[in-house]
Amino acid sequence: MPYRLDESTDLIGLEKTAAEFRPKLIVASVYPPDVNYSRIRKIADEVGAFFMMDMTHILGFVAESVLADPFEFCDIVATATLKVVANCIALANRLVEHGYKLVSGGNDNHMVLVDLGQFGIDGALVKKILNMAFINGNKNLVSGDKNALVSNGISIGTKAMTTRGFNEKEFELFADLIHEGVLLSFEAKSLVLGSMDQDFMNVFISPEFSLGDKVSDLRRKVQALAPSSGSKMFGYGLRFYEFCDIA
Secondary structure (H helix, E strand, C coil): CCCEEECCCCEEECHHHHHHHCCCEEEECCCCCCCCHHHHHHHHHHHCCEEEEECCCCHHHHHCCCCCCCCCCCCEEECCCCCCCHHHHHHHHHHHHCCCEEHHHCCCCCEEEEECHHHCCCHHHHHHHHHHCCCCCEEECCCCCCECCECCEEEEECHHHHHCCCCHHHHHHHHHHHHHHHHHHHHHHCCCCCCCHHHHHHHHCCCCCCCHHHHHHHHHHHHHHHHHHCCCCCCCCCCHHHCCCCC
């Protein structure tokens, strides 16, 4: 059973759900602000549950004391490789400059979660357009969504691009490309009847899809950005989704 984020206080509204369902295990994972481990520990103790943290994405931050250490509070901790936060902040700040709302108001780690609800556009539609332009984004539920199949968020991670040599300036350029993709999504919205994945695909695979040239132009910009980091790992024909990861 998922818990919800109280955006007015930036606290996790978990007590009611835990008291109602009395789970045997409470699992916390990464979201843009730091995790309030002590509060979740208290809730777990109140219902007799184990507390597990999946810090797969933030091990490096914890190791360098950039983010809080879960080991003091958790019964189980899952870990993986480190990631870099400065590039993600550059990406997040640039998206805010373009007028986007970030869930929790910002980020403390490698992940940006964008709430598109204010624009009235579905995250799945934005994802389709970005994917067509070789940008790998992922639709994501955000606070206020009522249907898991129709989400108003997109999440973007920075690990793979950082690993391949992108710097903060290039992440700002990447944010500009994401913004261009969202603008194309507004145009695509008028062509789609329905909100399911198949509805999108029926339009995008149609020979009469009128935005093909604009999507191709965005794709060329994405490909042009690929070798700009100076890394020999990039090739002009390398698809962006092969080195741009999702959160």
